[in-house]
Amino acid sequence: xxxxxxxxxxxxxxxxxxxxxxxxxxxxxxxxxxxxxxxxxxxxxxxxxxxxxxxxxxxxxxxxxxxxxxxxxxxxxxxxxxxxxxxxxxxxxxxxxxxxxxxxxxxxxxxxxxxxxxxxxxxxxxxxxxxxxxxxxxxxxxxxxxxxxxxxxxxxxxxxxxxxxxxxxxxxxxxxxxxxxxxxxxxxxxxxxxxxxxxxxxxxxxxxxxxxxxxxxxxxxxxxxxxxxxxxxxxxxxxxxxxxxxxxxxxxxxxxxxxxxxxxxxxxxxxxxxxxxxxxxxxxxxxxxxxxxxxxxxxxxxxxxxxxxxxxxxxxxxxxxxxxxxxxxxxxxxxxxxxxxxxxxxxxxxxxxxxxxxxxxxxxxxxxxxxxxxxxxxxxxxxxxxxxxxxxxxxxxxxxxxxxxxxxxxxxxxxxxxxxxxxxxxxxxxxxxxxxxxxxxxxxxxxxxxxxxxxxxxxxxxxxxxxxxxxxxxxxxxxxxxxxxxxxxxxxxxxxxxxxxxxxxxxxxxxxxxxxxxxxxxxxxxxxxxxxxxxxxxxxxxxxxxxxxxxxxxxxxxxxxxxxxxxxxxxxxxxxxxxxxxxxxxxxxxxxxxxxxxxxxxxxxxxxxxxxxxxxxxxxxxxxxxxxxxxxxxxxxxxxxxxxxxxxxxxxxx
Ligand code: NAP
Numbered sequence: 001x002x003x004x005x006x007x008x009x010x011x012x013x014x015x016x017x018x019x020x021x022x023x024x025x026x027x028x029x030x031x032x033x034x035x036x037x038x039x040x041x042x043x044x045x046x047x048x049x050x051x052x053x054x055x056x057x058x059x060x061x062x063x064x065x066x067x068x069x070x071x072x073x074x075x076x077x078x079x080x081x082x083x084x085x086x087x088x089x090x091x092x093x094x095x096x097x098x099x100x101x102x103x104x105x106x107x108x109x110x111x112x113x114x115x116x117x118x119x120x121x122x123x124x125x126x127x128x129x130x131x132x133x134x135x136x137x138x139x140x141x142x143x144x145x146x147x148x149x150x151x152x153x154x155x156x157x158x159x160x161x162x163x164x165x166x167x168x169x170x171x172x173x174x175x176x177x178x179x180x181x182x183x184x185x186x187x188x189x190x191x192x193x194x195x196x197x198x199x200x201x202x203x204x205x206x207x208x209x210x211x212x213x214x215x216x217x218x219x220x221x222x223x224x225x226x227x228x229x230x231x232x233x234x235x236x237x238x239x240x241x242x243x244x245x246x247x248x249x250x251x252x253x254x255x256x257x258x259x260x261x262x263x264x265x266x267x268x269x270x271x272x273x274x275x276x277x278x279x280x281x282x283x284x285x286x287x288x289x290x291x292x293x294x295x296x297x298x299x300x301x302x303x304x305x306x307x308x309x310x311x312x313x314x315x316x317x318x319x320x321x322x323x324x325x326x327x328x329x330x331x332x333x334x335x336x337x338x339x340x341x342x343x344x345x346x347x348x349x350x351x352x353x354x355x356x357x358x359x360x361x362x363x364x365x366x367x368x369x370x371x372x373x374x375x376x377x378x379x380x381x382x383x384x385x386x387x388x389x390x391x392x393x394x395x396x397x398x399x400x401x402x403x404x405x406x407x408x409x410x411x412x413x414x415x416x417x418x419x420x421x422x423x424x425x426x427x428x429x430x431x432x433x434x435x436x437x438x439x440x441x442x443x444x445x446x447x448x449x450x451x452x453x454x455x456x457x458x459x460x461x462x463x464x465x466x467x468x469x470x471x472x473x474x475x476x477x478x479x480x481x482x483x484x485x486x487x488x489x490x491x492x493x494x495x496x497x498x499x500x501x502x503x504x505x506x507x508x509x510x511x512x513x514x515x516x517x518x519x520x521x522x523x524x525x526x527x528x529x530x531x532x533x534x535x536x537x538x539x540x541x542x543x544x545x546x547x548x549x550x551x552x553x554x555x556x557x558x559x560x561x562x563x564x565x566x567x568x569x570x571x572x573x574x575x576x577x578x579x580x581x582x583x584x585x586x587x588x589x590x591x592x593x594x595x596x597x598x599x600x601x602x603x604x605x606x607x608x609x610x611x612x613x614x615x616x617x618x619x620x621x622x623x624x625x626x627x628x629x630x631x632x633x634x635x636x637x638x639x640x641x642x643x644x645x646x647x648x649x650x651x652x653x654x
Contacts, residue, residue, distance in 0.1 A: 006089055011083050013370075014076070020079075021076060022362065024076070027370070027373065028058040028061070029049065029053065029058075030061060030104070030107075030380055031373050031376035031377040032072070032366075033049050033071060033104070035075060035371065037097070037101055038090065039079075039089070039090065039372070040078050041090075043100055045071070046100055055384070056106040056107060057380075057384045058380070059354065061107075075370070089371050089372075091124050092119065092124050099115070106383045108388065117627050118379060120630075122376070123203060123204070128204045130561075132162070132166065132562060134573070135569070135573060141572050141575065145169055145572065146169050146653030148170070148255065149170055149172045149275045151174060151181055151278040152178075152179040152180070152228065152277075153179070153180060153184075153277060153278075154182075156174075157228050158554070159275055159277055159557075159561050161204070162562075162565055163568075164233065164236075166568075171269070172237040172277075173242075173257070174238065176240070177239050178225070180224050181279060185303050185304070186305075187305050188302040189331035190328055192212075192220075192327060193220060194323065194447065194448040195553075196381045197210045197219075199378055200554055202554060204558075207223060210364075213359060214352075214354065240261065240262040241259045241261050242260050243259050243504055244266075244503075245507070246258070246507070248507065248508045248535060248536075249270075250509060250647065251647050252270075252651040253272070253577035253644070255536065257270070272536060272571075274536065274538070275537075275540065276501060278504075279540070279541040280500060280546055280620060283499075283503070284301040284496070286301060289470065289471050290469075291470040292489075295472070295474075297488050297489065298489070302324040312335045314337055316338070316486060317484060317489045319490070319493055321346060322347060322445070325492035326448075326452050327450050329461075330450050330454075333455045333458055336460065337460065342468055342476060342478075343434070343464065344467065345437065345444075346434070346437045347444050347445070348441045348442070349450075350417065350420075351420055352448050355450070385550045385551060385552070386551040387551075389442070389550050392407065392409045393549055394406065395604065403440075405441070410442070417441060418436060424453030425456055425457055426457055431453075431463065434465050439606050440607070442601050443601050444608075445548050445609075466482070469481075497546075498521040498522075498613050498620065506534065508533040510533065514531070517533070522613055523619050524544075525542045526586045527632055527633055528545035529542055530586075532580060533580065535578035535579060536580075538567065541557060543620070545622050545629075546622060547622060547626075555626060559630050562633065562634070566636035567641075571643070576644060578644045579638075579642065579644075594617065597617075603616065
């Protein structure tokens with residue numbers, strides 16, 4: 001925005017003071033205070049409000065009404081001053097002031113190691129600091145260069161946007177007839193996100209119009225679609241084309257990528273660079289319960305919801321109580337005749353008052369119009385939903401109650417969660433026993449309580465904790481011999497995450513396949529992105545990059561995308577044909593990951609989850625804080641890779 005545009009925008013703001021004052025009532029105290037300090041630089045206000053901000057969520061603040069009103073007036077006056085003096089907006093506050101602002105904004109201490117991440121995420125100068133630029137002119141070699149991206153979900157679209165900005169020719173191959181990936185495929189009732197959207201969204205294209213703090217499926221799907229259209233990525237997607245095989249051809253240094261089209265015909269494309277953006281949660285995991293095939297009613301997975309199936313008034317059986325089940329149950333309980341929930345093990349679920357709240361029009365207006373408000377709001381969400389919990393996931397070796405909790409902070413959370421369950425189920429001892437996990441908090445993904453516990457007390461809901469023995473044509477039979485008659489069966493049983501990249505056949509150097517490297521359930525990659533013997537192949541949301549403690553998967557994807565863009569820059573600018581991660585840094589990273597996990601909750605004895613393989617190794621989750629992963633992936637290290645020139649010239653990608 002030019003300074004003249006800025007001035008016009010500010011004039012418009014203060015030109016209608018009544019509206020400005022009214023809209024500011026919707027602003028949260030902490031980000032509004034940050035706006036005032038950001039614009040005015042006066043730390044005195046920080047000290048006045050500091051005692052009332054007790055944590056990073058907006059509901060952690062208890063400032064008195066008269067102080068809030070005074071704060072709003074101070075912002076109105078400050079904006080007026082800017083207009084009168086025609087002052088340009090400042091960009092970054094001085095570092096010592098910024099440090100104080102971060103602490104007050106979150107009600108916690110934000111250590112200096114976070115400052116680079118914070119400044120990058122907030123993008124105060126609106127210049128997208130994560131963008132990777134060519135060191136000189138865009139290289140001519142790009143004219144004969146081709147990248148293929150598999151998948152048009154959240155991360156595939158972002159990868160494409162960044163390649164397009166850099167002038168890298170690319171195509172996305174998408175098995176569905178639409179963009180959106182998991183947010184397209186999952187249409188189950190209640191489907192939504194449990195990371196706040198103003199953070200769970202691209203940092204380079206902030207959306208001020210989220211209707212919900214935690215949006216439901218359609219809103220997120222539409223956001224991804226809008227981005228694909230706005231950046232014209234949709235024109236570069238081949239829909240209904242599923243990659244079934246990719247082979248590395250050493251001679252030409254190209255990937256030969258075979259895809260199956262809607263009419264079942266096959267086609268092979270070639271590419272210098274291949275990026276998987278299929279994610280970890282792409283292929284549903286149907287349970288292998290004897291007799292399931294004999295069930296005569298509708299039976300489907302949550303990610304393949306059968307909207308033709310009549311559930312109103314029906315007896316519905318739901319197997320599984322993870323993140324998907326947590327959303328489906330309360331959404332359908334009011335309309336089904338009977339809901340029988342088959343729980344193998346309970347999840348922990350935490351309350352968040354914002355989970356059900358809509359974003360008011362005034363708040364949207366504030367996000368859109370008040371300078372820097374949206375940036376501080378996003379930072380607050382980053383902090384509230386990310387690394388703050390990390391210490392709670394570490395095992396304290398001296399902690400005596402290891403079965404129930406890991407350390408003092410973890411035990412405290414357990415207490416709060418147990419009290420929440422008790423309150424929500426009206427202190428019903430049987431429901432409390434059934435719904436309370438016997439493992440420490442965070443051992444499985446911490447869910448947002450979607451009124452799950454309240455649902456359990458409804459007269460038409462039954463929580464069955466005896467294991468399933470088999471299924472018959474009209475019933476689920478548990479090991480105690482009880483037949484639970486149902487008309488419809490919903491499988492909320494998760495995804496084939498550990499068999500990563502399944503069912504694609506990916507063959508690298510010397511005929512080594514990804515299954516040779518990983519086996520059935522041991523995916524590994526350097527920084528979660530590259531695998532030795534698979535040159536010029538990059539994985540988004542790959543091994544050990546799932547965020548199970550908090551944070552946004554979009555943040556992680558953006559870190560990976562920056563790294564991949566630097567790798568491609570190195571490849572192209574050095575005139576190399578291929579780059580392949582060396583085994584030494586790869587293994588060094590694997591050991592680091594495993595060492596970190598060995599001290600954490602997901603590998604804890606007695607904790608079972610989809611993050612661990614049959615050998616007990618955590619293959620899915622990142623053990624790192626967001627700041628660690630951001631720092632590890634910030635700079636692509638060429639020394640960790642073997643670069644090779646082209647063996648024979650001639651063929652270029654098509
Ligand atoms: P999930 O977390 O893997 O949960 C699967 C559930 O099915 C678990 O309760 C599991 O029990 C049960 N189960 C699996 N096989 C079974 C069998 N043979 N018999 C009985 N029960 C069985 O899957 P999900 O709920 O689809 O979630 C997967 C991931 O997707 C989440 O962790 C999250 O990352 C993402 N997700 C996010 C959201 C959101 O943002 N709100 C929503 C949905 C999904 P055990 O626990 O005993 O294994």
